[in-house]
Amino acid sequence: MSRDSSSRTLVLLTGGTGGAKLVLGFHEETAPEDLVVVCNTADDSVVHGLHVSPDVDTIVYTLAGLIDPAKGWGIHDDTFAVLEQIQRLGGETWFHLGDRDIATHLTRTRLLTEGQPLSRVTAALCQALGVKSTVLPMSDQRVETRLSTSAGELSFQEYFVKARWQPEVLSLRYRGIETCGPSPGLLEAIHGAALVVVCPSNPATSIGPILAVPGVRAALRETPAKVAAVSPMVQGRSFSGPAHKLMATLGVEASVTGLAAAYRDFVDVLVIDTEDRGLQPAIEQLGVDARATSIRMDTLDDKKRLARELLQFSV
Amino acid sequence: MSRDSSSRTLVLLTGGTGGAKLVLGFHEETAPEDLVVVCNTADDSVVHGLHVSPDVDTIVYTLAGLIDPAKGWGIHDDTFAVLEQIQRLGGETWFHLGDRDIATHLTRTRLLTEGQPLSRVTAALCQALGVKSTVLPMSDQRVETRLSTSAGELSFQEYFVKARWQPEVLSLRYRGIETCGPSPGLLEAIHGAALVVVCPSNPATSIGPILAVPGVRAALRETPAKVAAVSPMVQGRSFSGPAHKLMATLGVEASVTGLAAAYRDFVDVLVIDTEDRGLQPAIEQLGVDARATSIRMDTLDDKKRLARELLQFSV
Numbered sequence: 001m002s003r004d005s006s007s008r009t010l011v012l013l014t015g016g017t018g019g020a021k022l023v024l025g026f027h028e029e030t031a032p033e034d035l036v037v038v039c040n041t042a043d044d045s046v047v048h049g050l051h052v053s054p055d056v057d058t059i060v061y062t063l064a065g066l067i068d069p070a071k072g073w074g075i076h077d078d079t080f081a082v083l084e085q086i087q088r089l090g091g092e093t094w095f096h097l098g099d100r101d102i103a104t105h106l107t108r109t110r111l112l113t114e115g116q117p118l119s120r121v122t123a124a125l126c127q128a129l130g131v132k133s134t135v136l137p138m139s140d141q142r143v144e145t146r147l148s149t150s151a152g153e154l155s156f157q158e159y160f161v162k163a164r165w166q167p168e169v170l171s172l173r174y175r176g177i178e179t180c181g182p183s184p185g186l187l188e189a190i191h192g193a194a195l196v197v198v199c200p201s202n203p204a205t206s207i208g209p210i211l212a213v214p215g216v217r218a219a220l221r222e223t224p225a226k227v228a229a230v231s232p233m234v235q236g237r238s239f240s241g242p243a244h245k246l247m248a249t250l251g252v253e254a255s256v257t258g259l260a261a262a263y264r265d266f267v268d269v270l271v272i273d274t275e276d277r278g279l280q281p282a283i284e285q286l287g288v289d290a291r292a293t294s295i296r297m298d299t300l301d302d303k304k305r306l307a308r309e310l311l312q313f314s315v
Numbered sequence: 316m317s318r319d320s321s322s323r324t325l326v327l328l329t330g331g332t333g334g335a336k337l338v339l340g341f342h343e344e345t346a347p348e349d350l351v352v353v354c355n356t357a358d359d360s361v362v363h364g365l366h367v368s369p370d371v372d373t374i375v376y377t378l379a380g381l382i383d384p385a386k387g388w389g390i391h392d393d394t395f396a397v398l399e400q401i402q403r404l405g406g407e408t409w410f411h412l413g414d415r416d417i418a419t420h421l422t423r424t425r426l427l428t429e430g431q432p433l434s435r436v437t438a439a440l441c442q443a444l445g446v447k448s449t450v451l452p453m454s455d456q457r458v459e460t461r462l463s464t465s466a467g468e469l470s471f472q473e474y475f476v477k478a479r480w481q482p483e484v485l486s487l488r489y490r491g492i493e494t495c496g497p498s499p500g501l502l503e504a505i506h507g508a509a510l511v512v513v514c515p516s517n518p519a520t521s522i523g524p525i526l527a528v529p530g531v532r533a534a535l536r537e538t539p540a541k542v543a544a545v546s547p548m549v550q551g552r553s554f555s556g557p558a559h560k561l562m563a564t565l566g567v568e569a570s571v572t573g574l575a576a577a578y579r580d581f582v583d584v585l586v587i588d589t590e591d592r593g594l595q596p597a598i599e600q601l602g603v604d605a606r607a608t609s610i611r612m613d614t615l616d617d618k619k620r621l622a623r624e625l626l627q628f629s630v
Contacts, residue, residue, distance in 0.1 A: 081415055088444075089419065100397070110406070
């Protein structure tokens with residue numbers, strides 16, 4: 001447990017919307033250049049031929065001050081002229097892409113086609129948008145969450161956006177995960193961090209893929225840094241989205257106790273909501289330290305306060 | 316010279332802006348379903364990863380009533396949110412793509428990637444936009460005009476848009492032309508037409524590639540239909556663009572006489588401006604009938620009148 005006390009790097013593992021709230025809190029409470037935000041890419045999709053990285057984009061737009069705060073994704077005040085015309089041309093429009101957002105995807109797709117890895121493309125987008133933090137896609141290789149559901153096999157976006165997470169999910173897998181590798185610098189960042197935070201994102205479809213990238217889970221177990229996780233649910237229900245519905249695919253119950261069971265091999269402390277404080281003993285029986293606080297992040301002040309509380313765990 | 320007198324098909328060979336004016340005239344003066352518009356595709360470019368077909372789009376937009384009448388290309392009242400954001404992301408923006416225009420290119424690129432040929436993609440776009448005429452790209456295979464210039468080798472769009480047709484053009488070639496084939500139905504349309512019209516487009520970079528598609532020039536020579544051509548220039552200068560500058564690459568002088576020399580093997584009648592009527596004898600010495608009239612098409616009435624005059628040559 002000896003740590004390099006000079007490190008101020010905070011490594012945040014995150015999906016989109018929920019995790020992005022906490023990422024913004026850290027961004028406001030620390031030096032942005034000390035943040036390394038590791039994003040799930042297993043929801044990446046090809047939409048109208050464009051490579052869309054929903055979680056990466058949500059994080060980049062959040063850090064760039066471009067995010068649409070009402071929706072939690074996309075660019076604020078974006079227009080939809082392209083999509084409206086695509087509809088007129090008979091194309092599918094269930095995946096809502098704004099015009100400025102499409103510029104991101106066009107640029108990313110062009111750079112990927114030119115042979116640049118996703119991590120370098122993401123760094124270029126960050127630089128162009130003035131983002132000082134490091135945003136790392138979990139892998140430069142393509143990984144895709146596939147859900148076996150009551151409505152057949154679906155990609156995550158088909159399940160989440162098109163089917164509005166109504167089908168029953170029987171199982172899921174991360175296609176391509178075995179042969180992918182972590183983005184350059186990812187394992188090193190975990191090892192050298194002052195603190196690692198697993199953000200309140202879906203454990204099955206956002207955090208799960210990151211943990212399944214070869215080397216990542218072992219690095220989290222072995223890092224000298226403390227690893228904290230923030231629950232994405234209260235009293236067995238997620239704040240938004242289907243996290244609670246998908247806990248069974250991890251073989252655990254839909255509760256913070258189930259979460260502790262899923263993360264117990266690498267998490268030092270699990271931050272749960274005060275409403276769940278009755279489960280603290282059950283979590284600690286699993287060998288995970290449990291801290292109860294308000295984990296709702298409705299306002300910027302909520303986000304900053306939660307980030308400050310987590311910073312207390314850093315070296 | 317025996318013709319199928321039941322045919323009412325008008326085959327128009329055209330590039331973009333200049334030719335599109337006459338295409339619109341025919342569209343107003345005939346039944347739209349009788350028009351087969353054959354478009355140059357040697358200016359097609361990949362822009363931000365998207366397959367752009369400038370001449371096809373200009374014709375489709377013109378026939379769909381979407382064209383920007385002031386510019387002669389693009390969609391009227393289009394917005395530029397995508398391009399502005401691409402600029403912010405550090406991308407090139409010299410090729411002006413509007414948002415609704417980008418929807419066309421996204422749809423085309425997606426369908427091409429799915430394996431559909433350009434002719435079928437174009438038909439689908441026409442159908443979606445309510446275009447009743449047949450718009451045929453000259454070929455389903457990729458052909459690219461390459462210009463050897465005083466500023467190095469350029470694509471047509473680099474020469475025309477980026478360099479504003481200022482470099483001196485030494486020679487040009489249509490890369491891929493030898494191995495391409497005409498679009499399905501193109502040769503048959505020429506053979507069965509009531510009239511073929513070579514529109515007032517650039518003889519070197521718009522009409523030239525169409526004529527060079529294997530089989531097209533022979534079909535024009537052999538069709539029982541009359542073949543009429545409208546000059547894109549008056550007194551040795553084109554109405555717009557660099558046509559006159561590029562005549563030398565065809566081995567002829569920049570004049571309607573040069574044009575007659577270039578087209579003499581397949582054109583029955585060349586329509587020239589009244590200002591050029593002094594050149595009628597020289598043209599007729601080349602074995603080409605010459606008709607002088609006003610070929611300026613500033614107003615819709617001009618376009619319709621010129622179309623009506625040409626319709627007199629049909630069977």
